[in-house]
Amino acid sequence: MSGANALHEKLSVTPRACFKCFMACGCLAMIKEGRHQGLKIEGPEYETLYAFGGLCLIDRIEEIAHLNDICDRLVMDTITAGNLCAFTVEAARQGKIDHRIDYGDVDAIAKLLNMIATREGIGDLLAEGIRFAAKAWNMEDIAVHVKGLEPAGYDPRVLKGMGLGYAVSDRGACQLRSTFYKPELSGMIAPDAIQGKAELFLDFEDRLTLFDTMIFCRFFRDFYTWNELGQIVHLLTGLSGADQELRKQAATIADLIRHFNIREGLTREDDRLPESLYKQLEKTGHQITADEMAFMIEDYCRLRGWDKNGSPPSLEQ
Ligand code: SF4
Known part of the structure; x- marks a missing residue:
């Protein structure tokens, strides 16, 4: 049994919403039987299933929920935690x-999570992040991360715009800066398209940057277009909500973040x-090439007005 059927068979699930939200995207789950019977958690969410299921090869959803609970209690992100354990x-x-430790060994993985949190044994090194562990263990060739952050459960060989998103994201292989899986999965743009991808990506990234400034939930991205955002900004602040003005503000934020990262040592080679x-990919043949990535990144920098080194105009301009 797999997928949503397993979730409903093994766990008792009820929807959960933030205050007044009609979407109720969350779920409260309770494990029905077995060694974790009665355990209640919020989740497990897609990314947790990917990280502990897909990467660590744990095939029982109750055990993934158990690891999810450990991460929650240790205040650890399940994407990074699952990636670190698999690594x-x-x-x-x-x-x-x-x-x-081995794939599917839930108890060893649970123990490792605690070791990372308490910096015990190899947990001390892993707590520094995958980049440090890869260097210490001479495994940099297979470590999967961008700028030290491990990716979410969207494979850029299938969703090529997510490859661009991982590469240029200011904080590494993050799925949330742009949530670009949405247009690629929903048919707004072909997942394997390269032409035009940076333009739509930038539109998503900038709009969601404004979401962040106003502390909006990302899952409202389909309701709050540029037009709605403009109305909200104007009604709340009295500032212009004109489309071009909002885009300019978002672009300025992107420039500022880039300047910050460059000051801290980031170079164009880190966008990779x-x-x-x-x-x-063995089973499906999906692939993304270095040329495709180079094209999208160059296109992205050109649209941002950044130079060939990925540097924005100086702040004085
Ligand atoms: S869609 Fe956003 S606001 Fe609504 S329940 Fe989910 S996280 Fe909360």
């Missing part, structure tokens, strides 16, 4: 570390995908 499994399998994501 540790690979390190152990390749003999890079002397630590007992990890090597392993250039490998063809």
Whole structure:
């Protein structure tokens, strides 16, 4: 049993909403039976299923919920935690570390989560992040991250705009800056398209930057177009809500963040995908090439008005 059927079979699920939200995207779940019977959590969400299910090969949803609960209590992000655990499994399998852990070994993974939180043993290094662990274990060739952040559950070999999003995101392989999986999965733009992708990506990224400034939930992205955002900004602040003005403000924020990152040492070479994501997917043949990525990133920088080094105009201009 897999997918949503497993969720409903093994867990008792009720919708959960933030105050007054009609979408109620959350779920409260309680494990019905087994060793975690009675455990209540909010989730597990898609990304947690990907990270502990897909990456760590845990095939029982109750156990994924159990790991989700541990991460919540330790205040750990489940995407990063799942990626780190899977990376540790690979390190152990390749003999890079002397630590007992394997795919599907829930108890060893649960133990590792606690070790990371308390910085015990190899947990001390893993708490620094995958980039540091990869360097210490001589595994940089297979470490999957951008700017030190591990990706979410959207494969850029299938959703090529997500590849652009991971590469240019100011905080690494983040799915939330632009949520560009949405237009690619919903048919707004073909997932394997390259031409025109940066333009639509930039539109999403800028609009969601304004969402962040107003602390709006991302899942309202289909309701609040530029036009609605303009009306909200004008009604709340009295400032112009004109489309071009809003886009200019969002672009300025992108420039400022980029300036900050460059000051902290970021270079154009950091806008990249990890090597392993250039490998063809065995089952489906999906692939993204370095040329495709280079085209989208160059297009993105051109549309942002950044130079060939990925630098925005100086702040004085
Ligand atoms: S859609 Fe957003 S506001 Fe609504 S329940 Fe989900 S997270 Fe909360």
